[in-house]
């Protein structure tokens with residue numbers, strides 16, 4: 654199957670990055686969000702990132718305008734009717750994702766592939782709300798999307814080989830590296846990363862060290878590019894908590910229990926970089 658036109662749903666940090674890399678690779682892209690301000694910000698962020706790349710001499714001014722001309726805003730999910738692929742990147746919540754996929758199944762053309770950028774939720778369960786489970790797949794990009802090379806590709810129980818191959822080929826065209834993983838909670842990336850972040854939060858909760866010192870240990874001692882608490886703020890503490898809950902529920906193992914401090918911060922609206930405060934403060 655040939656993919657020419659893509660809709661990205663959710664213009665937050667992931668959706669805006671996914672829309673950017675698709676447009677840079679030559680795809681026509683509709684960026685959709687239910688929140689008009691978020692949609693404007695998502696497109697604006699893409700323009701700013703491309704402008705920075707022009708300033709750095711990484712791309713020509715013309716590349717920036719061609720990329721921007723391939724991107725259009727969409728305020729209605731039914732605009733998916735003209736797309737070959739939809740990549741969903743809304744909040745990490747099963748009820749919200751299921752509602753989106755149910756509606757998409759009604760409005761997207763019958764040949765279209767429906768992909769989710771979920772960090773941890775079961776693709777098989779998302780696919781089950783549609784009449785086309787063989788055309789539903791996980792396409793898990795990493796943050797920041799324009800920089801990170803990996804895309805985890807998750808096959809649901811019923812995902813067809815044809816769907817898998819089309820998504821693998823597209824990932825290559827985005828100049829990313831696809832890695833196939835099975836549909837288990839947290840896949841590979843977040844089954845390993847998120848318990849480390851959660852444990853880092855426990856060290857702060859238990860008073861073992863300050864957030865700054867925990868991050869120093871992991872940056873200077875383990876050569877991580879960012880400490881786990883700065884990374885948690887960067888990912889979004891709401892997303893981190895949702896992922897820990899999926900791991901905890903999915904495996905039924907207490908080793909995945911979310912740290913109470915993480916719950917408290919999310920309840921307070923301290924979501925990390927995107928809300929201005931998490932383990933650190935952002936201006």
Ligand code: CAA
Pocket residue numbers: 702709711771772794795796797798799800801842843846878879884888892
């Ligand atoms: N968006 C786009 N590009 C960005 C960016 C952003 N938010 N932040 C940095 N960059 C780019 C910069 O423009 C720069 O590009 P050039 O090399 O072309 O100039 C490059 O990244 C390096 O940036 P900096 O020099 O400013 O900073 P850095 O060297 O500290 O790198 C980083 C920044 C790439 C974010 C690095 O700190 C890093 O790799 N951090 C870890 C990121 C990570 O672990 N991501 C995975 C998160 S988990 C996930 O995504 C899965 C999930 O489901 C939660």
Ligand code: NAD
Pocket residue numbers: 662663664665666667668685686687688691692742743744745746749753770771772773793794795796887888889892927
């Ligand atoms: P975000 O909070 O930055 O953005 C989510 C966007 O979705 C918001 O703009 C919101 O308005 C929009 N939205 C919510 N419900 C919607 C709906 N029903 N229809 C249309 N738009 C809707 O979140 P994010 O960090 O971009 O994460 C998005 C998804 O990507 C989540 O599933 C998350 O787990 C996954 N993910 C996140 C990261 C990360 O590091 N943040 C990495 C990989 C995958």
